[in-house]
Amino acid sequence: MKIRFWGVRGSIPAPGPETIRYGGNTSCVSVHTRSGGLVIIDMGTGLMHLGDELLAGPFGAGAGSATILLSHAHWDHIQGLGFFGPVFVPGNSFAVWGPGGSSEVLEEILEGQMDPNFSPLQTLKNFSARFDVQAMRLGVPLTAEGLTITAREHPHGATTALAFRITERGEPGEPGEASRTFVYASDVGQPTAGGPDPDAVAFYRGADVLLHDATYLPADQATRRNRGFSSYEDAAAAAVAAGVGRLVTFHYDQDYSDDDVDELVAGCRRALDGRGGAAIGLVPAREGDELEI
């Protein structure tokens, strides 16, 4: 599978000359499968730019379909939806899986974003594409786009966010026939300074790529623990404990300049090495970058 980063920033888009290298758009990641399937994870402002690219292909002709996974409904994870071109092309279809516990609740939440006080779209019903909203069932694997997807609920400040474990089976007989696994774990609260949650580690275990919340430098996290984000230390500790192949740092604080993120990435490398994770590859998420598993 091919993973691409469309938005890597946390909380609110951060335009400006000082965020150009890593990018200022909020959370959105695409996963293209070997068999041509498409999974989109989170709908931050990066989604608008993914949409523009998709319109050049089958989505422009109303012949596209994709699965969308939503971690939670904070603005920085849904703001791109009203600007996602493919939902305005009749014939396209989207299956959206997210939190909320019931499909009615999740649909209501997404409707709230389109409320006429806030959005000229007024309601999701004004989308021209098929847009089916369903609640993800925790612990029950979902099969979509030829992938197996499971979700886990992480603490995230006063609320929770879903993490997703996505597995693509290898083709029998080919070299590297083993399955490949990508875990998306953004907006992961670390309520205490202790080690990583064993259940979370079990969920990440053995992933080829773990994308993990690395919103903060440790010093900043210390004063903002209630906000429900991880530092690069937390990300490194989880990656080492779970024995993953590569770690992707993600969801950088909106106030961090590119130089700050460079420092965060260098700190994360040292944290991995210091914890016995020298073999773990470190991939800082950068808007536009692509990663192949």
Next chain:
Amino acid sequence: MKVRFWGVRGSIPVPGRTTSRYGGNTSCVEIRPRGAPPIIIDAGTGLRRLGKALMEEAFGDGRGEASILISHTHWDHVQGLPFFSPLYRAGNRIRIFARHRDTHLEAVFSQQHGAPYFPVPLSAMEAEMSFHALTEGARFALGGATIASTRLNHPWTALAYRVDVDRAAVVYCSDTAPFTDLLLGREFMVCAPSLDRPLPPDVVAELARMRASVVALAAGADLLIYDTQFTREEYRLRPHWGHSHPDDALAIARDAGVRRLCLFHHAPMRSDDDNDAILARYRGIAAAAGDRFEVLSAYEGLELALGDA
């Protein structure tokens, strides 16, 4: 007074290389009367940066006061509010003015600001916040400044504001469609209506009345800030989105006899080079037409001193 632009973009913030000169933050303009608290128009993502700057002043010690005039509550005009640092400091006083809604204004902002969309509810803000619902055409005093307003042509309507202070006037007209082809209200239009079909006479009359009010509001202003999200060609494809174009802005500026016209609410996809080209083109058009006003294009960090600065 001083006028400073913190966010000049429409619809959605657009970070990136191609927008870094004009800026990718959404609508937010700071008006600073001489020796008086700021009057802020719109609370798009530009408000986050303004908030940080204000924390260097009285707001950092909880002694700040600001008024925020909201044109309308579409996301690109309110998204910065939860990230406005002065709200998180006890002692600061923030007054928010917006056109009245069916629901109480505070309820509208609470919906935007609370679960499941944002982690900190409005009720948890430390600063003292008050909400003031305005009727269209409202006129009132804010310290030494006089504020006047009128209705714009935008889905679910928006308000234009005029701020008179320090012997100068600035007028903010965003978001609005031209007052010629359709009257935008509560109805949602899936596709662009035909611009060639004749309008019912009552709609024509209402649009003419609205345009006359906008021209009257802007009469003789030192600075007119105007929604020019579209080019004229783009407008014809999406008139129902409720945005205007520079040709219309020039006509309003001419009729109102303003001194400067500032193009504003740039389309998300407009690159810096596109904005340069549009500005050059309309400076040329204004010069050829013998217009006496100066044409500017808003960018983040642009600061203008007007009247007694």
